Amino acid sequence: MNEQLLLGLLVVLPFLGFLFNGIRFTSKNYKLAGTVASTASGLCFLISLTLVAKLIGMPEGERVITSHFFDWFLAGDFSVSASFLLDPINAVMILVITGVGTLIHIFSIGYISHDERPSKYFAYLNLFLMNMLILVLGDNLLVMFVGWEGVGLCSYLLIGFWFSDPEKAAAGMKAFITNRIGDAGFLLGIFMLFLSFGTVTFSEIATRLPETAEMMWTGPITLACLFLFIGATGKSAQIPLYVWLPDAMAGPTPVSALIHAATMVTAGVYMIVRMSDVFVLAPLVMNVIAIIGALTALGAATIGMTQWDIKKILAYSTVSQLGYMFLAVGVGAFIPAMFHLMTHAFFKALMFLGSGSVIHAMADEQDVRKMGGLKKYMPITHFTFLLGWLAIIGAPPLAGFFSKDEILWYSFASPAGHWSLWVAGVIAAGCTAFYMTRLMCLTFWGESRVPKEVHPHESPVSMTFPLIVLGVLSVVGGWIGIPHVLGAIIPGHPPNVLEHWLEPVVRMLKPEHASAAVEFALMGISLSVAGISAYFAYDFYLVHKDRPTMVTKKLGGLYSLVSDKYRIDEFYFGRIINPLIDLSKGLWLYIDINFIDKMTYLASDMVKGSGQFLRSLQNGNLQQYALYISLGVVVTITYILMGS
């Protein structure tokens, strides 16, 4: 089949699914809706596989499929075409998106079965899929931006899916607006790039890059990258715009898994990787990205340690992991970033789905303090969750181990890296191990704290099947990117397939003097840190249960600060949003009503006043009129006599 049709179908199929479910959105036939949506998604996955297979079949270095659909819009010399581009970078992405997406679609069938409007839900999911594919497939920044905003829109719709709850609706709104801030940055980035390069198409930017880079002061590029990065912070929940993601957990859990863990939030990473050629020309921005990534990883991880809501913990974990990815791109490790993106998609989707399964079983209870001992009620969930746990804390040889370790290594060794970044990463990894173990202990292990009226049960097959698939992927997903040092010592010398795949298209900053010994040492340190903190968590929450409170008391203010999420939300509300609203009210009351309108009234009053004055002349007193006439006559005659 021809590629254009396939690429088109990638978008059209979810759109058809969306239309089908969207038009009958009031239907409660979740099975039909789910089947259609999952079929669309599954077909997409198959198409993606076909396309990737085609890509593999191409000679190395020329692996690119482009497809031009129509000219989108032209104005002056600005022209954008609606066209897609498939190359190794987004090949990974579309596989992840359609693959994980399909699994989540299937999972959702069971999950959403009790809801009022399952059709609507699946419609949104398909719409999201479509937009996500547009995002990753777009061959220029604007098409990408279409998907970029489109996924934001879907995220808004899905977070606010249970809109009757004002908080959930507010969470959706918050997500959209926060994303909008990022999008504004993204737009500015596009402008800067367009004004610098005269085009917004990736390939043309790449071709013009060398000349432009030589000719020009890199200021605009730096600025452009900075703006693009702002866009990325919005979409990918980095400091300072991460605040929407924890709130986004208000949406259905599969949505959290798909959008807020596996796919959408990684769009920022994808974008930076896609633009890596440009970004490497702006080392300053790279440093900023790395620092922001490290801070985010660390900060979110610490918050994660103090949360009690199962989804919130996972959400902060997601933020933290995204921080890792940004740390990676910040130090120029684009391929590890993509690698981590992929593995993270697997295990985080798994954990979210697992938590969804738990929540489903617990009748929508999300507080881990009311769980515990679920292991015996839901063994499959527990087992798959366990795999996810191991993967995320970086237990070898699961997926997370390879990707995370490679990031840490690059952050230490890359020319853009620094040891402090590595330290932050390691501490974050420790925290990750701690809160994830804590989550396992509180949820699945130990004695049950489940309320009497709740009867936890294992989820149906449609839900456990994706869990199992993802569990397997969490285990094996990392094996396509085994680092060279490890590959060298492992039997069979598995190659770093991913790096090999991406290398022709991604320019990575290689460590200048890589030393295997150092790398092993660092790996050991991070592993042991993770292991120790995992043990601590186990000790705290299963063995000595009084210790957490003790530690909490000791930490005091620091603890409450962290458990209050560093009071960032409060800061935003108290210092930015509320003053803005007050300002707006002030503007309305004082500028609009009391100033501009008053000015117009003043003008009219002046007219009125002069009218009043003239009216007092014209007071109906005829004799006064006669006096005016006589005065006029006198003056006129005098003037004439004087003049003659």
Added chain:
Amino acid sequence: MLGAAIPFYILSFLVLFFAYKTITSPNPIHCALHLAITMINLAFIFFGLNSPFIGGVQLVVYAGAVMVLFVMVLMLFDLKTEVRAFSRGLFSSFLKVASSGFLAGILIVGVLMSTDMLDVTSDSVGVGVKATSSTDIALLLFNQYVFAFEVLGLLLLLVAVGAVAVSRIPGGTHAND
């Protein structure tokens, strides 16, 4: 010379005196009567200016009709002698008198100054005492000024209708018609 001067001065004096009385008499009826006398005297001045037709018309129209109307209306109103005949306001009164006086002064000065500019003979030429003068007036009126004359006729008709309409307000004498 003297024969022309004496009647003029007598009539002038009468005119001015009764004009003065007209504007100062506190009783409106007296005002009206004084005005009537002024008019009659003026009519005689007109006769003296060889304009007997206009003089007669002055008698018929002004003295005989308009002033009778005034007097009638005044008598209908049964007005008493006014306590305050003049409008209030010291400053405006001053202005009024001053402007009037100034105007009179200017007019007189203007008249005296412009004596030489007027293309008139020093003596009354006399358009004609003869009855032909009224014929001449008629010819002028019905030839050169016929349009104005017709318009005036129309105006009078309108005024007649208007005056009746204005005075027939509700509560008037014909309210029950």
Added chain:
Amino acid sequence: MPMTEAFLNVGLNHYLILSALLFTMGMIGVLMRKNVIVILMGIELMLNAVNLSFISFSSYSGNLNGQIMVFFVMTIAAAEAAVGLALAVAIYKRYKEINIRFFEQLRG
């Protein structure tokens, strides 16, 4: 004796000055009096003063147009008096007085 001659030789100027004085009197009447009807009389006085000038000009320049003008003025004066008195009657019916200030009530 230029002075006496000026007085004895009654000419156009004398009539004009008489007219000016008469006009002024009428004007003072219009300006100062309260009573509407007296004000109307003042107007009549002014009109008469104007008539007098017309007549004297007409007479001294041998031009009949002045008399025609006077004729028109008289007609209009009659009309004006009729309307003015009708208004005065209306005002009187309403207020039992014909102060000029009541004409303020005529404004819309």
Added chain:
Amino acid sequence: MGVDLFEITVNLVKMIFIFVMMVNAVPLLVWVERRGSAFIQNRYGPNRVGPLGLVQLLADAVKFIFKEEFVPGKGHRLVFYLAPVVALIPGALAFAAIPLSMPIELGEFSQIPLGLFTIDLGETYGPYRFAFQGYEIGIGIVFVLGVSSLAAYALLMAGWGSANKYSLYGALRASAQTISYELALGLSLVGILLLFNTFNFKEIVEIQSQALTFSFLGSQMTVPYLPNWGIIYQPVGAIIFFAAMFAETNRLPFDLPEAEAELVAGYHTEYGGIKMNMFYIGEYGHMLVASALMVTFYFGGYTLYPFFTPETVNQFWSETMGLTGNPVALLSSLSLHLVFMVKLVIFLWVFIHVRWTLPRFRYDQLMDLGWKTMLPWALANTILTAVVILIMRAAWS
């Protein structure tokens, strides 16, 4: 006034004479009226004082003069007193403007022959031309109309000055009536003015002193045995004029202002004595004026073609009687004056006769008659006259 003392004296005397004549006509007229009314009503009338009661009038005059002077309490003294005086003026002025006979054309003379003896004047006077009237005014008609329109003042002043509602009503009625009928009066005269083409009484009379002459489609028609009187051309105008004159004089059937049944005596109510008498004089003066105007406009004035015209009378005195010079002028004039007086007396009698034979109008009938009957008729008459004259004269030129 005149070029020398003689002329001035004569003119002044003439004016006074005419005024006195008018004043003295009043007692006579009153007597006639009383006797006439008595005759009509089949009774005697005044018959005790003097022959035929003629001296009654003198007695009345004495009584009037010696009656108590009386001013109503709230009356306006000045106005009250002025009113009767003013009442005299219009009549007197108007009557004085009407030619009572043809002018007396005197040649140069230095002595006055008085039959038996002659007054030698010592210097030569003349020539003079004395109009047989108080004064001669070129546009007599306008003047008379103007002056007689002033009559309303007297009524108003009397009515208002009396501070009596009957008086006021009477005065208002009178002045309204006067003004209303003045329109018809003036309009009815337009026909005459159009016909005779002049404002001048003398010229009007002179035209009327010929045979009936008119042009019709270009040809001049003369009817030798008919006088060229206005009544022949303007019968409708004459009737309207006469009726309007009745109204102007406030006599029956138009005496609403003094309708004794309704208003006591109208504006006379508060008057008595000599003041009342002055009103009478004014009223009869008006009658005189009305009759004189009637005679002048419609009945040939002081001429009576074909018997008494200036030519025939002159001829009679100079040729038949053989006189020459000034006496001819004097006697011709006086004889024509007699003609005038006869005509005048006839009309005065008509006035009196009407008064005692017709009933009074109601006020609305009066107004209807004035505005809805006489005015349209007068208007129609005017228009018709104008059209006819236009047609006739158009053929001329």
Added chain:
Amino acid sequence: MLLSLLIFLPLVYALIVMALPARFSRPVSLALSGLHFVFSLVLLARFDVTTADLQFVEQMDWVKSFGISYFVGIDGISLWLVMLTTFLTPLTILGSWTAITDKVKGFHVAMLALEATMIGTFLAMDAVLFYVFFEASLIPMYFMIGIWGGARRIYATVKFFIYTMFGSLFMLVALIALMFMTQEMLGGQMSASILDFYKLEIPFVAGQFLNSQTLLFFAFALAFAIKVPMFPFHTWLPDAHVEAPTPGSVILAGVMLKMGTYGFMRLGLPLFPEAVEYWSWLFMLLAVVGIIYGALVAMVQPDIKKLVAYSSVSHMGYVVLGLFAFNAYGLTGGLYQMLNHGISTGALFLMVGMIYERTHSREISQYGGLAKAAPWYTILFVIVTMSSIAVPMTNGFIGEFLILLGGFEANPIFGAMAVLGVVLGASYMLWMVKRVFFGGEGEIVTKYKSAGLDLNIREAVVMAPLIVLIFWMGIFPNHFLRGSKASLEHLEKNMRTYELGIHNPSQKDQSEKYSMAEERGE
């Protein structure tokens, strides 16, 4: 004849409606205005997109001694505005089917007369004719607000009228001044033709306010700025919108505001190039202030309609920003945003009107949870909201993107500040959506829920074309942009020496025209 028919046929329709009994007013005026839209499609089909010249020109003397003529023509700038007018009118008439129950006949007559004057404004190529139509359009709108408006309608309508009139008078003065200038240029014969105005070289001194070009420019700019409305002159708009009946709001926001920006494009920019260049910072500043200010104030409005009205201030700020950026992007975006705003804000007003018709309330605080009671309504509303906040694939995005790009190129600072408006725009619209549609049931929703708050068929029919256009214009903007491309490029490239030629497309080859087939397919 085509353009004259386009202008004056609505008046004929109005006469027809006037002649028929009131019960026929609605269907007849709907049918006739629909017919008129079809008729305007004929114009579109015959329009030649390849040239920037005026087409379908008609010219005849009106007041010869002053050089005033009846001169109409169309080019790429006015094309879409005319189409927008003819498109919105039948929709508004259908939309007001049940909203207007009082004086139905008069309303439809006013509506059709309004259509005529608006089309006339966009087509007039004679300055005096333009002014006449520009002002005449106030009259039906004045009645529309004054008769069928809300409680404070008299205040609002007077404010609206006086504000606009005030500005226009300055324009009139400037216009007369220009006419005198043409007299000098053409050697005695005055001309009010805009084409002759273009040929004028009006003296300009940089840095001074008191020179003829600057003064004339500001006189025109004041008139248009009030009409748009730009920031300090905007306060009539919320009042007018709040008090206007739904169809009045739709037409006011949808078309009438564009008269101001159209005026800038037709007269303001090409006539006074130096002044525009010199003073563009001021207008961009005001535009940016308007964008942000409008958005901020919209955020705190308690009344939905007022919110939408303030959002209009913000959106029209974008248009002005685009125009004064004066590059191809800005101009294209400005023109496009005019259409977008017409459609999306028009749709918003229609929808607000629909719910108001049911609940008689526009207080945001009384709503809540409407999404459950009126799901279809909610969906359409959210789609329109997305268009309004410029989500890609809706029309709003194309316009705003181009404007921001143009603005950014012309002045990065203002461009960047204007981008802030994108965020604020999303904030106020979504906050409103959240408060009205989501959350718990508001009192008014509970009260009227049983009566059925969702759309009926008629309203769905009204909204359908708008929704279709929102996506059509968002996904295939070239179908629309190519109609005005030549004109806009001509305007941008020849700013200093802007002139318009005239040519009659009927002599041209048929294939070069804007054919319907092309529009559908491409």
